[in-house]
Amino acid sequence: MAITSNYTPTPAPMKQTLASAYLDFTTGSGLDWSQQYVPDLMEKEAEVFGPRTISGFLSQVGAEESMTADQVVWSEQSRLHLSYTVTTAGTGTTFTVTNDADGTAATTGTYSTGDHGIRPGDMVILADANATLKVFVVSVAADGTCTCTPYTQANFTSAGSPIADAAGVKAMVFGSEYAKGAVGRNSTNKARFKTYDNKPIIIKDKYDISGSDASQIGWVEVSGEEGQNGYLWYLKSSGDTRSRFTDYLEMAMMEGELASVTITATQTNATGTMTGTQGLFAALNARGNESTGITGVNAATDLAEFDAILAEFDKQGAIEENMMFLDRNTSLAIDDMLASMNSYGAGGTSYGVFNNSEDMALNLGFSGFRRGSYDFYKSDWKYLNDLATRGLINAMDTVNAIRGVVVPAGTSSVYDQQLGKNLKRPFLHVRYRSSQTDDRKFKSWVTGSVGATTSDLDAMEVHYLSERCLVTQGANNFMLLN
Numbered sequence: 163m164a165i166t167s168n169y170t171p172t173p174a175p176m177k178q179t180l181a182s183a184y185l186d187f188t189t190g191s192g193l194d195w196s197q198q199y200v201p202d203l204m205e206k207e208a209e210v211f212g213p214r215t216i217s218g219f220l221s222q223v224g225a226e227e228s229m230t231a232d233q234v235v236w237s238e239q240s241r242l243h244l245s246y247t248v249t250t251a252g253t254g255t256t257f258t259v260t261n262d263a264d265g266t267a268a269t270t271g272t273y274s275t276g277d278h279g280i281r282p283g284d285m286v287i288l289a290d291a292n293a294t295l296k297v298f299v300v301s302v303a304a305d306g307t308c309t310c311t312p313y314t315q316a317n318f319t320s321a322g323s324p325i326a327d328a329a330g331v332k333a334m335v336f337g338s339e340y341a342k343g344a345v346g347r348n349s350t351n352k353a354r355f356k357t358y359d360n361k362p363i364i365i366k367d368k369y370d371i372s373g374s375d376a377s378q379i380g381w382v383e384v385s386g387e388e389g390q391n392g393y394l395w396y397l398k399s400s401g402d403t404r405s406r407f408t409d410y411l412e413m414a415m416m417e418g419e420l421a422s423v424t425i426t427a428t429q430t431n432a433t434g435t436m437t438g439t440q441g442l443f444a445a446l447n448a449r450g451n452e453s454t455g456i457t458g459v460n461a462a463t464d465l466a467e468f469d470a471i472l473a474e475f476d477k478q479g480a481i482e483e484n485m486m487f488l489d490r491n492t493s494l495a496i497d498d499m500l501a502s503m504n505s506y507g508a509g510g511t512s513y514g515v516f517n518n519s520e521d522m523a524l525n526l527g528f529s530g531f532r533r534g535s536y537d538f539y540k541s542d543w544k545y546l547n548d549l550a551t552r553g554l555i556n557a558m559d560t561v562n563a564i565r566g567v568v569v570p571a572g573t574s575s576v577y578d579q580q581l582g583k584n585l586k587r588p589f590l591h592v593r594y595r596s597s598q599t600d601d602r603k604f605k606s607w608v609t610g611s612v613g614a615t616t617s618d619l620d621a622m623e624v625h626y627l628s629e630r631c632l633v634t635q636g637a638n639n640f641m642l643l644n
Contacts, residue, residue, distance in 0.1 A: 228596035237355040449637035488566035489546035568641035
């Protein structure tokens with residue numbers, strides 16, 4: 163059989179730009195070797211987004227601990243003093259307790275005996291929007307109804323300090339009074355615990371590449387956050403998958419929601435009900451404090467809003483040191499607020515006040531400040547700024563956008579149900595499943611016949627898995643800026 167060649171290259175005796183000596187890189191050109199020059203390839207991949215990972219928040223403010231159960235349960239101490247929301251019978255002298263000081267409603271709508279701490283002989287302050295009245299508790303019925311006598315008027319609605327016949331009246335016990343020779347208390351108040359729980363979720367990811375592609379040399383030199391450097395494209399993709407999975411571990415702890423509807427998923431080898439997990443934002447929406455954000459148009463507005471945050475902290479644990487993780491706009495608004503406190507801030511820069519001089523670069527940012535008895539340390543949170551993460555959602559839904567989180571520094575004392583004792587832990591910490599057999603904090607393994615030979619699959623599969631949940635203790639000491 164004859165072999166016919168449709169093109170015979172003609173070597174040039176010298177280095178000359180001849181059509182016969184160069185290849186054509188035009189797609190679909192066939193045997194048209196008319197292009198004279200090889201393209202000038204820039205081998206280094208351009209890193210146009212800077213550091214692309216967003217994890218690191220939990221590593222700064224939290225800790226990680228192992229667990230062996232499908233659920234983590236913890237208890238938090240209740241308030242020391244007795245204060246409630248009550249419903250008064252305005253024309254009489256009775257009231258029923260409906261909520262405790264933290265807003266927890268009674269199961270039956272009113273507290274039964276033992277569910278609230280008001281006892282006969284207590285002195286109680288009642289207050290609504292227009293009046294404050296001090297009363298003496300005469301008796302407490304079996305259903306929890308308190309009968310009392312005002313100290314200064316005949317009943318709640320008498321002239322003097324009339325209390326409305328309505329729900330939402332506040333009550334606070336401030337002491338007790340007994341007659342001479344009277345027998346002491348007939349009941350005791352025992353400590354109440356608030357119990358919370360959360361469930362871990364299983365997070366997975368995977369990367370695969372065929373054996374042929376794994377041995378192919380690429381054109382571009384690549385690099386990445388996980389140290390993937392070189393000319394093999396699969397190293398780049400594998401490292402990016404790991405970086406993305408690491409971010410997912412933190413993002414799931416921030417954004418997770420407990421399922422309130424039934425979600426059934428049919429997945430390979432399993433059909434299960436998705437329970438979800440309570441992330442930080444959901445926990446703060448349910449049990450924490452929220453602010454509309456520090457976005458006023460002038461310093462007075464911003465400072466007034468900050469003072470409102472301080473007033474809320476005074477009602478809670480009053481933890482003095484707090485970390486603020488903010489998006490860019492809120493961070494700049496706080497910088498402007500602090501700068502405007504300087505008398506020369508509006509008309510120019512005053513040298514020396516902020517360690518500035520004429521010969522150095524001007525520093526217009528602040529890393530922390532003190533207001534009242536509270537110290538705040540400010541940091542930008544990349545997760546809220548990045549257009550590929552929360553920054554995208556915030557830009558779309560500006561009404562419900564999350565602008566930052568105020569996190570208390572230090573530790574909290576809680577009762578651990580598994581260990582049976584009080585422990586001190588950071589307010590935020592991650593619980594992951596682990597035992598002597600399997601540690602599911604961050605699992606990674608390789609299968610296939612490329613690299614580690616574990617099967618006859620002509621490919622390399624890199625698997626990632628973690629099972630974890632976030633414990634948000636003392637959510638009343640946090641502030642969600644939204």
